[in-house]
Amino acid sequence: MKKIFPVLTFLLFTFAGSAEILRDSAGKPVRYAGKFNSSQVNIRDFRPKKDEFRGIWIAVVENIDFKKHSDVQSFQSDFRQAADRAKNAGFTAIIFQIRSNCDAFYPSNLAPWSRWLTGQEGVGLGNFDPLRFMIDETHKRGMEFHAWFNPYRVIGNTPLSKNAYLKTLAANNFARRNPNCVLVKKNPAGNQLFLDPGMPQVQTHLCQIIGEVIQRYRVDAIHFDDYFYPYEKLGSEDAATFRKYNPQKLSLDNWRRKNTDDLIYQVRLTITRNNIIQKRQVKFGISPFGIWANKQSNKLGSLTGGKESYSAIFADTRKWVKNGYIDYIVPQIYWNFGHDVAAYAALVDWWSAAVRGTKVKLYIGIGAYNGGRWQSNELINQMRYNRMHPEVSGAAFFSFRSFFGQERNNGALKLLEYLKRSR
Numbered sequence: 397m398k399k400i401f402p403v404l405t406f407l408l409f410t411f412a413g414s415a416e417i418l419r420d421s422a423g424k425p426v427r428y429a430g431k432f433n434s435s436q437v438n439i440r441d442f443r444p445k446k447d448e449f450r451g452i453w454i455a456v457v458e459n460i461d462f463k464k465h466s467d468v469q470s471f472q473s474d475f476r477q478a479a480d481r482a483k484n485a486g487f488t489a490i491i492f493q494i495r496s497n498c499d500a501f502y503p504s505n506l507a508p509w510s511r512w513l514t515g516q517e518g519v520g521l522g523n524f525d526p527l528r529f530m531i532d533e534t535h536k537r538g539m540e541f542h543a544w545f546n547p548y549r550v551i552g553n554t555p556l557s558k559n560a561y562l563k564t565l566a567a568n569n570f571a572r573r574n575p576n577c578v579l580v581k582k583n584p585a586g587n588q589l590f591l592d593p594g595m596p597q598v599q600t601h602l603c604q605i606i607g608e609v610i611q612r613y614r615v616d617a618i619h620f621d622d623y624f625y626p627y628e629k630l631g632s633e634d635a636a637t638f639r640k641y642n643p644q645k646l647s648l649d650n651w652r653r654k655n656t657d658d659l660i661y662q663v664r665l666t667i668t669r670n671n672i673i674q675k676r677q678v679k680f681g682i683s684p685f686g687i688w689a690n691k692q693s694n695k696l697g698s699l700t701g702g703k704e705s706y707s708a709i710f711a712d713t714r715k716w717v718k719n720g721y722i723d724y725i726v727p728q729i730y731w732n733f734g735h736d737v738a739a740y741a742a743l744v745d746w747w748s749a750a751v752r753g754t755k756v757k758l759y760i761g762i763g764a765y766n767g768g769r770w771q772s773n774e775l776i777n778q779m780r781y782n783r784m785h786p787e788v789s790g791a792a793f794f795s796f797r798s799f800f801g802q803e804r805n806n807g808a809l810k811l812l813e814y815l816k817r818s819r
Contacts (some may be wrong), residue, residue, distance in 0.1 A: 413439040418733055421771055426733045429699035429742035432691075436742045437733060440755060444784040444818055449759050451489040451542065452482050452799070456512040457496035461796040464515045468524045475526075478583075481800050486815045487522075491541035491619055494527060496546050498591070502613070505650075506605055508566035510548035518566030531614055538671035540616035541716050542681065543609055546623050547602050547659065548579055550589035558589060570601055575745065578632045581626045588626055593655040593710075594637035602659060608743045610670045610678050614661025615747055617679040618667060622728055624656050624711045624741050625701065652710035664721045683792065684713040685724035688750070698746035717756045725756055726792045730763030732770050733777065740778060749789040759790045764798040765777045767807020775811040779818075 402632065418426045425436040454461045462478070465471040473656070482490055494501040499510035499517060503525055511517040513526065520526075527543075533552040534541040550571045554561045558580045565572040579593045581588040591598045608616055633654075642651050660682070667680050684706040689697035696714070705711040716722050728746050731738040744760060751758040759780050767775050782788045794797070798808045 399785065410645060411671055411734050418777060420734045421545055426739075427517075428739065428742075430471045430701075430734075430736040430739040431741065432699040432701070432739075437781075439777060439780050440784065443564065445584055445789065445810060448783075449489060449757070450487045450726075451491050451790070452487045452760065453539075453544070453792060453793035453795040454478065455496075456493045456501065456510065457546070459512055462492075462512075462803065463523065464512065468521050471492065471524070471526060473520060474516065474527060474529055474532055479530075479537055479539070480797065480801070482796075483497065483537040483539060484659075485799065485812050486819050487793075488790075489542055489616070489792075490530075490534050491542040491544050493544040493546070494528060494609070495544075495761060498565075498569055500552055502609070504605075504608060505610055506570070508599070510582050517569070527609075529797075535614070541614075541621040542617040542622065542679075543613070543615040545606070545620040546621055548591040548593060548598075548625075549623055550591065551587075553586045553588055555586045558686055560791050561587070561589060567768075581628055581630065581633060583628060588628070591661065592634055593625060593652070594641050595635055596641065598804070599659050599662060601606040605804075606663055607666050607670065610667060610676075611674075615678060617681050617723070618663065620663075620682045622683060622685045622705070622709070622711075624705075625652060625709045629706055629708075646647070649707065649710065653706070656711050657715065660716055660721045673717055679723040679788065680721075681715065681724040681726060681759075682713065682722050684711055685709065685721070686727045686729040686731070686761070687738060688714045688727075688746075689713075699742045700739075714750055717754055720755060722756060724759055724789075725751065726761045728760045728761035728763070729778075730761065730766065730778065730794070732766070732774050733781075735754065741781060744781060748785045749786065751787050757789045758787050759792050760788060762791050762793050763801065764793045764811065765805070767811065768805030769797065770807055772807055772810055775807045776814045779811065779814065785806050 413549050415438045418439050426698045428435040428437050432647050456462050501510050502506040502511055505653040508518040509520040531541045562572045564573055571578050577598050578589055579592045636752055638648060664680055666693050667678055673680055687702050687704055689704045691697040691698050705713055717725055729740055733740045747758055762778055782791055797803045
């Protein structure tokens with residue numbers, strides 16, 4: 397009876413509507429797991445949890461969500477406006493990208509000013525500290541500030557050779573100072589440059605980067621996205637590192653996964669030590685690709701058929717949850733209920749099971765940018781489905797411009813109205 401009572405209490409205080417069958421644009425019931433399971437999806441309304449997390453990503457790479465600035469006043473005005481919009485819309489956290497290309501949106505002893513701040517790498521806004529300002533403004537509005545890092549990326553794509561591109565970077569950029577730590581993945585469109593995860597020097601540098609931020613700033617969380625090893629299949633790019641730094645004689649795939657595991661674990665230790673020293677509770681969260689592994693290749697995987705973070709980018713995100721390396725996880729489930737090989741319902745259920753019995757909070761990453769091409773109620777139904785799960789503690793939305801920029805879309809705007817009504 398003791399086990400039943402909490403469940404009954406949950407249903408009593410959160411259930412607020414009758415069930416309905418989700419249907420596609422043709423009126424047919426959507427399939428629970430696309431081609432892998434044709435069961436219908438029933439959805440009902442539940443009241444949001446009292447402490448429901450609602451985060452919004454603000455990406456600076458390519459100035460996706462936040463433009464370049466030439467003066468302090470315009471930067472302050474634009475961020476205040478962004479923070480006001482987020483607060484008024486009911487978001488509880490801003491996830492702001494402060495490292496996108498081995499750079500920094502704050503005065504750093506370890507990385508140059510981001511080119512996405514002023515238009516030129518290594519050039520800031522005088523003595524102004526954007527990060528301190530943004531944290532203060534976010535906290536004034538009662539929201540959390542999550543500092544978003546892309547750990548490895550040097551550049552997503554460039555027509556230049558490695559040596560030619562590195563010469564374009566600021567003199568104090570880690571990649572330029574340590575070309576031996578930079579790998580190149582050749583693509584049809586050009587070259588992708590990234591820090592070599594297998595180099596101990598890279599891991600040490602990244603932990604120092606995190607340490608610098610958490611020691612100096614009152615961030616609420618350190619946040620990594622899904623970019624670890626490149627999504628494109630790697631060949632022998634890291635063969636030399638593999639030969640030199642593989643004392644356990646692991647297979648190449650397992651060695652790459654261990655490199656990523658080691659970084660996540662060391663960042664966890666860095667944050668924990670600082671929390672003890674400063675008597676704080678800075679969290680560590682990761683927003684990985686939405687599929688850990690497919691059931692067809694791993695019996696523990698999901699009813700999906702897409703690319704896997706486990707085997708494609710060597711990110712064993714399920715392990716990080718089970719081992720408690722992180723405080724929260726935000727799987728990027730940027731697909732709809734009707735997707736044939738990555739259906740939303742099946743993935744939310746899989747991730748709910750993955751965090752069950754752990755202390756890791758689960759927030760679902762929702763692709764608000766898709767709201768214009770999906771059915772108008774798709775994003776709303778995704779939130780409704782999330783709220784049916786006691787393991788789901790909220791959601792994060794990619795990204796700011798889908799709600800407030802020129803790229804805003806009808807589905808995202810309808811979602812905002814829903815969130816306001818259901819708070």
